[in-house]
Amino acid sequence: MTTPTAAPRRVPKLGRERLAAVGFALPALVVLMALFVAPLAVLFAASMRGPDGPTLDHYGRLLGSATYLGVIWNSVKLALETTTIALIVGYPAAFAIGRARGALRSLLLASLFLPLAASVIVKAFAWTILLRSDGLVNLAMMALGLTQAPVRLIFTETALIAGSVNIFLPYMILPIYTVVAQFDRRLVEAAATLGASPVEAFLRVVVPLTLPGVIAGVALVFSLSVSAYVVPTLLIGERYQTLTTLIAKAYLLAQQPEFGAAAGVVLLLIAVVVVTLSARFGRPVRGRS
Numbered sequence: 001m002t003t004p005t006a007a008p009r010r011v012p013k014l015g016r017e018r019l020a021a022v023g024f025a026l027p028a029l030v031v032l033m034a035l036f037v038a039p040l041a042v043l044f045a046a047s048m049r050g051p052d053g054p055t056l057d058h059y060g061r062l063l064g065s066a067t068y069l070g071v072i073w074n075s076v077k078l079a080l081e082t083t084t085i086a087l088i089v090g091y092p093a094a095f096a097i098g099r100a101r102g103a104l105r106s107l108l109l110a111s112l113f114l115p116l117a118a119s120v121i122v123k124a125f126a127w128t129i130l131l132r133s134d135g136l137v138n139l140a141m142m143a144l145g146l147t148q149a150p151v152r153l154i155f156t157e158t159a160l161i162a163g164s165v166n167i168f169l170p171y172m173i174l175p176i177y178t179v180v181a182q183f184d185r186r187l188v189e190a191a192a193t194l195g196a197s198p199v200e201a202f203l204r205v206v207v208p209l210t211l212p213g214v215i216a217g218v219a220l221v222f223s224l225s226v227s228a229y230v231v232p233t234l235l236i237g238e239r240y241q242t243l244t245t246l247i248a249k250a251y252l253l254a255q256q257p258e259f260g261a262a263a264g265v266v267l268l269l270i271a272v273v274v275v276t277l278s279a280r281f282g283r284p285v286r287g288r289s
Helices: 013-047 057-063 066-099 102-117 120-131 136-143 157-168 170-180 186-193 198-226 230-235 243-252 257-288
Strands: none
Touching (some): 057 066, 057 257, 066 170, 066 198, 066 257, 120 136, 120 157, 157 198, 157 230, 186 198, 198 257, 230 243, 243 257
């Protein structure tokens, strides 16, 4: 007497699709874990390493000193000033590119993308050449009679902010331009038809619809400028200490990798907080739009 064989169990179609998606994503997840998560875990572990086991002394030294708190504030201040000026300059620039047509738009986009092909080191060195005592800026001011002698421009906060804005400005313009390029101008005309003034139409129609691009640009520029190392090193040097220069000194000069790792974790947390807040504020905006 033969025993009946059980029918093969069918996997639901949705389950097969999920398994296939996981299978395709698994290699990418492994790469991300190896290249990003693992180094961050090593950094965090190093920041808590002490002679007698895990410790928070390195964080206490960093966050309990007025000097180091001033260094943290310098990094945040640089990022805030760079982001604010980049937004003021980049917002109308994105609209100018979005409303241009034909060859003019291509030229403006090329002028925006081409600087991204050059490294940050090259662009920072270019600013040191422009701002030195015999640089183009001083020569132009003396030729116009604005000054009688060269003015100190390099190794000042003005040079640092100007260079940072110039280098990171494309990262503000591009997200805003992406939104502006899809903007329907008839919405402004409809608001005017309903009695809205140009200022009201801008504040109640244009700004809310372009806010996702603004939030993305702010997150990008802030994250890049708060973690910049080459720009402050070349444009202001030791006069303006930031978290990045503090980390470099801890690793390369003071031979204190644990303290440098703690400073790196704090810098990472600052950037993560900004990106998380940007995503949080951007979610309801996208929902309304």
